[in-house]
Amino acid sequence: MNVYTADSIRAAEAPLLASLPEGDLMRRASYGLYIHVLDEIRRRCGTVYGSHILLIVGAGDNGGDTLWAGTYLRGKGAAVTAVLLNPDHTHAAGLAALRAVHGHVIPLPPEETDLSANTALTAAIHTTDLALDGIVGIGGRGPLREPASTVIGLLDDAHVPIVSVDIPSGIDPDTGVRHAPHVHPVATVTFGALKPCHVLAGPSCGRISLVDIGLDLSGETPVMQVLSDADVAAQWPIPGASDNKYTTGVVGVCAGSAAYPGAALLTVSGAAHASSAMVRYTGSVSDLVLSHRPDTVCTGSPKQAGRVNAWIAGPGMGTDEGAYDRLSWILKQEVPIVLDADAITLISNTPELMDKRPRDAVTLLTPHTGEFLRLCTSYPETPHYPLPTSVADIERMGRPAAVTACQKAWENQGITISILLKGRTTYIAGPGGVFVEDTGSSWAATPGSGDVLTGLIGAIVAHGMVVGRSVEESAAMAVRVHSRAALLAAMGGQTWHTLDYVVDEGAQLPHGAPVTASEISLSISAAIRDVQAGGEDTLQ
Ligand SMILES: NC(=O)C1=CN([C@@H]2O[C@H](COP(=O)(O)OP(=O)(O)OC[C@H]3O[C@@H](n4cnc5c(N)ncnc54)[C@H](OP(=O)(O)O)[C@@H]3O)[C@@H](O)[C@H]2O)[C@@H](O)CC1
Numbered sequence: 175m176n177v178y179t180a181d182s183i184r185a186a187e188a189p190l191l192a193s194l195p196e197g198d199l200m201r202r203a204s205y206g207l208y209i210h211v212l213d214e215i216r217r218r219c220g221t222v223y224g225s226h227i228l229l230i231v232g233a234g235d236n237g238g239d240t241l242w243a244g245t246y247l248r249g250k251g252a253a254v255t256a257v258l259l260n261p262d263h264t265h266a267a268g269l270a271a272l273r274a275v276h277g278h279v280i281p282l283p284p285e286e287t288d289l290s291a292n293t294a295l296t297a298a299i300h301t302t303d304l305a306l307d308g309i310v311g312i313g314g315r316g317p318l319r320e321p322a323s324t325v326i327g328l329l330d331d332a333h334v335p336i337v338s339v340d341i342p343s344g345i346d347p348d349t350g351v352r353h354a355p356h357v358h359p360v361a362t363v364t365f366g367a368l369k370p371c372h373v374l375a376g377p378s379c380g381r382i383s384l385v386d387i388g389l390d391l392s393g394e395t396p397v398m399q400v401l402s403d404a405d406v407a408a409q410w411p412i413p414g415a416s417d418n419k420y421t422t423g424v425v426g427v428c429a430g431s432a433a434y435p436g437a438a439l440l441t442v443s444g445a446a447h448a449s450s451a452m453v454r455y456t457g458s459v460s461d462l463v464l465s466h467r468p469d470t471v472c473t474g475s476p477k478q479a480g481r482v483n484a485w486i487a488g489p490g491m492g493t494d495e496g497a498y499d500r501l502s503w504i505l506k507q508e509v510p511i512v513l514d515a516d517a518i519t520l521i522s523n524t525p526e527l528m529d530k531r532p533r534d535a536v537t538l539l540t541p542h543t544g545e546f547l548r549l550c551t552s553y554p555e556t557p558h559y560p561l562p563t564s565v566a567d568i569e570r571m572g573r574p575a576a577v578t579a580c581q582k583a584w585e586n587q588g589i590t591i592s593i594l595l596k597g598r599t600t601y602i603a604g605p606g607g608v609f610v611e612d613t614g615s616s617w618a619a620t621p622g623s624g625d626v627l628t629g630l631i632g633a634i635v636a637h638g639m640v641v642g643r644s645v646e647e648s649a650a651m652a653v654r655v656h657s658r659a660a661l662l663a664a665m666g667g668q669t670w671h672t673l674d675y676v677v678d679e680g681a682q683l684p685h686g687a688p689v690t691a692s693e694i695s696l697s698i699s700a701a702i703r704d705v706q707a708g709g710e711d712t713l714q
């Protein structure tokens with residue numbers, strides 16, 4: 175699924191607005207919103223009639239959508255109260271429509287400073303079943319101003335469930351940066367297309383629903399992509415009639431050391447479970463690898479490994495002279511390379527290592543935030559692209575800007591790198607595209623899980639070489655299966671499909687027990703089957 179910036183949405187909206195009668199587009203959006211809100215109220219209250227709905231209405235069209243949806247809800251017998259944050263700049267037609275159906279209105283005068291003393295407001299907040307966040311949508315910029323920020327605090331204190339209209343207010347539409355305060359919705363109903371915040375700040379959006387309002391986005395360039403289960407399943411390496419162990423993508427793994435033997439095993443396991451093709455291991459812990467994975471072909475040095483379609487280097491390989499030499503040799507190879515952990519440290523400390531890389535060869539680095547920050551300090555920042563120096567900087571800038579700044583600093587030295595920045599929301603960017611995966615749960619956050627992921631990525635990148643797919647897309651496919659494997663392992667093997675509440679509650683999984691990286695690797699096969707079975711999209 176393609177993701178578009180707010181500007182692209184506005185550009186696509188313009189011809190539609192011109193071709194439709196005044197107000198039509200907003201009513202399409204608000205009717206779609208109303209349908210989703212009906213579901214939410216029924217789920218929570220059983221019935222809409224007699225439920226109490228609070229509309230938090232800002233000064234723009236986002237507030238207009240909210241007022242219209244409130245008007246429709248009123249028609250179903252809900253008691254609807256609109257809190258006007260900027261009474262002099264409220265969507266006029268929406269407000270008139272709500273008043274016409276006897277909706278209740280609480281204007282907040284700009285001079286009112288102590289909102290907790292506003293009894294009408296506090297009574298409305300404490301009796302409401304659900305609030306609609308129509309404070310700002312794609313027009314929101316920067317931290318929320320008063321009185322919005324205080325109202326959000328009052329809603330949070332009263333634990334009011336909130337549905338956000340288009341965008342959770344306080345989260346930047348294009349960067350996903352979460353300002354304080356921002357709305358914490360149980361669900362977000364968005365229009366036309368996903369915007370970056372829905373994927374970059376996915377866990378802060380609740381369940382996301384997309385309403386088709388007829389936007390034609392074919393003339394707009396998507397800023398990033400999110401794969402569906404069907405996309406991943408359609409491209410996963412399944413051996414065909416004429417395939418053999420070499421044809422679906424052989425991967426070479428350079429990992430592990432006396433200090434970190436387990437990393438080799440976890441990486442090899444990740445790769446072995448991902449595809450039927452051969453996995454070649456090189457490193458100092460072949461005995462351990464073979465004792466657990468006798469299907470692996472082991473050699474002492476990468477030179478002896480034989481042909482591969484992609485190399486992995488890094489997990490637990492150490493940073494000593496031997497590791498340096500092995501990495502130097504691998505970097506000279508024409509095939510794509512996935513660099514993780516110690517390999518990232520080595521090239522961060524000695525960036526000249528990358529001079530050995532053939533000019534057009536693809537290099538994907540898969541850092542966690544600490545490794546990413548190390549990578550950022552390898553080269554000086556370039557004008558217009560300030561580099562992050564802390565986790566807080568990354569949060570403030572947003573992942574896309576942080577990754578771009580790092581890539582620009584390397585590019586300035588003549589080195590092109592693709593980056594996969596790990597985390598609950600994994601962001602992948604490079605010349606082959608920009609992909610985002612909200613992993614849906616955080617069960618993968620356990621030691622060694624990154625090694626399993628690197629193995630998975632390497633195997634799918636090797637297959638991608640055979641079929642002509644970008645490393646970025648291959649990596650996104652691997653992240654999807656890795657996170658599903660973690661989820662399945664944590665849920666005791668139940669499949670995605672039987673877990674209705676996964677679809678219903680999005681990020682807030684009620685059950686599950688911690689799992690180890692080994693268990694994640696053992697769940698990869700089940701995860702591939704689950705993805706192939708066409709798991710439900712959380713988007714409705
Ligand atoms: N485009 C489409 O295809 C469709 C769009 N539709 C809907 O329109 C929405 C976009 O509406 P929009 O353009 O009127 O902007 P919107 O999000 O209401 O915000 C602007 C207002 O917020 C204010 N404001 C800004 N930042 C603020 C802050 N930090 N804290 C406080 N206030 C802040 C800003 O004030 P100002 O800065 O100008 O003083 C201005 O008053 C879109 O999200 C969707 O819901 C659908 O109806 C149909 C299809």
Ligand SMILES: Nc1ncnc2c1ncn2[C@@H]1O[C@H](COP(=O)(O)OP(=O)(O)O)[C@@H](O)[C@H]1O
Binds near residue numbers: 596597620621622626
């Ligand atoms: N909060 C989180 N939610 C989901 N996944 C996470 C979270 N934090 C980390 N992960 C994932 O867990 C894995 C950890 O990788 P990494 O930090 O390299 O661990 P290790 O080096 O121990 O293998 C990565 O796949 C990462 O995306």
